[in-house]
Amino acid sequence: MKTRMVINKAAMLAAIFSLTFSFVASAADHRPVRGPVDFTLEYAKYYKITPQEAKRRMAASEESRKVQSALREKFPDTFAGLHIEHRPTFRIVAKFTRDAEASLRQVSKSEVLVAEQAPYSLHALHAAKNVLDEDLRASGIEFISSTDIRSGKVLAYVRDVGQAQERTTSLKSAAPFIEFRETPDFVKPTAPYAARHGGYKVMAGNGQYCTTGFNAKTADGTPVVTTAGHCDDVQRAWNSAGTVLPMVNQANKGSLDIQWHRYPSSIYYLSSRVEAGTLLYDVRGLVTLANMQIGDHVCKYGHTTYMTCGDIVSLDFTAPHENELGHFVQVRNENGDTMNREGDSGGPVWGYAAGAGHTAWGTVHGRGADGTPFVKDLFFMPSDRFAQVGLTLLLTK
Template structure:
């Protein structure tokens, strides 16, 4: 969301984005970059063109994974993406892998392999492991290693865990236990910056909308303070609701509006460049190896790959937890204190998709790993990611009898009301006086916005043709592109009464 500029910000040519984690300088060159493809190409030493193609293939693989899993729960054993030495998408089945894969794709990017057990079985065993350890009061982190077809378990005391799980381990030799020095910790930091609270500071995530009310807001992590101030400004956020336990770590806020509200668009800012978010990618469409990026107030822009879609712990604020774990290919730091709530996203240029928001960082040998809450869990608060810009989709040509003709202006997105519709007359019949003007809509309504075009019912020689141009501007200053509409006034309705104007007066038409 691009904020309104004050005089000091104008001198600095800086733009504040509500959905972003910081204030960045913009340049024309930066806006033309595909930063996700650039990061991927740098990591794997390939061209940005090939990087873009791989990113698109990865997203399609996630969607295909969902279909295969739904059709073959007993034999599907998982899907993962390999990026080096060659890019390939590996699909695992417990039997007839080549024949099963051929039902879905013939692409050379895909290969099929045999696996000893189904993903369904792995998830069931992971759940049983969690239940037994939780009953015994043992802290843990568990996950699924798709490539090895194993359940991974990390605990502080491996001997104690083996004792509790003895019977299960005897029946399932694919549970691998490792000792760790700690567990994922929410990445909030006392004394950080960017979004300031009374005790901790975090990062704002995506702009969101509450569909039931059409009200705009912004999200961050649930474990962040509930009274936040957007950094580098005096903007106070108005806390709405949160869910901060188990699989949820999210809160949403509205603007505390004093004067002109800050603009809210379907954008985030990464390394100085605005990135439009056009979709949500739920966790069922994520695949191991899929590229992901995040923006955070502390560590900035980092990218990596999905390592585990089922990273589980025994407790987050009193309830069993499950998040998505990501890591960088070279094990560099993915996030740190103060990044909580930041946007996690990916996708090729023009198709950026929201994947989730930052929840935690790892510990021990996973200290550099990122844990994020999948984006579909925003729905627990009755909100969803803002993925559509405010724009006019069209204002269809109309015709009808005088004196009043309704004209619909169809729009997309969620403007902040009141909204002003401005009408300019482009074409007016000879001898007529035509007037434009502005109409204000104060109620938060869905599309379309309708205005009435009035044409003098006493005029002769029907029909009369007009051409008008309309644009919309919301209360935060977002202005749409204009569209043209042809209006044909066909004369007085049959049986209507009208009063003829004096002979010297010109016929009139205009917005009512």
């Protein structure tokens, strides 16, 4: 048994780190396969707009990825971040510390993109946040932090604001945009969750279960299926025999929360699709953290809360994981729905990319503890980290 966050994994599996497993297809699987149009319809329903308007917005969001990349490179000292606003009016906002309009129009003439002035650059926010994270970790203060480019602040949640301010006085003086907020808890485990009925794809011997993420191959070509690293080492396929899926390896520390298992029998085949209830989705590419944007719309699937969708609110959410600083992506459902719970960990997170269709964005890591302002949020490990541990995702050609 491994440990999760700053406590041992026996408590961990109990955790708030949603345990999830995606789909093991068999040759007899004839469920309908959904295409890119379905993601557009989901987005349209989420925001109560027409499919035509949803398609327009998604095309604009996809184009702004190139703009964001260009602005980071062209204006490293003045670019203050880019984010998508879906309500009350759809627009994409690029911020700068000076010459906002002129800077943006050097890269894009799109009327959907608007320029705004900001007091601090993205570089300044990130630099201060990195120092703050290390200072709090070294002081033994429990915390979580993120950069809020909408407000131009670095937010840090702690139990005792006064204590945190005292330990970081000099930094706070040099970086007045750091704001401490009180929280009763963090991203931590609660109580164990046991499988009680059929339909869950993978479970541990103690009855707790997770969701698979994506099928992949190791560097030597071994076909494997992924789940969260904080899940139990021993996982069984959800079938009448409870077939053990031998674990190949794992990485469960800092920014990594993944383990991968091989299938012991030829009755399974590896597919580039993911499951969302009775539907299957072809995965045709992946989106890396560098290409994600604040406001991007993504969905996840897990065997507790099933398919849920929301918008990215932070690309650099930081919290200690196994005594090392971990960086994850934070997603929130703007309609107030719970994004994930115990039993969803490891499940697939996907989105849409023009010219590709459904794309892999990452796998479920966890959610906020009860009583916190982010209890309904999803935190996921971005897809870049598959390559970091030597895995290549299977994709539909």
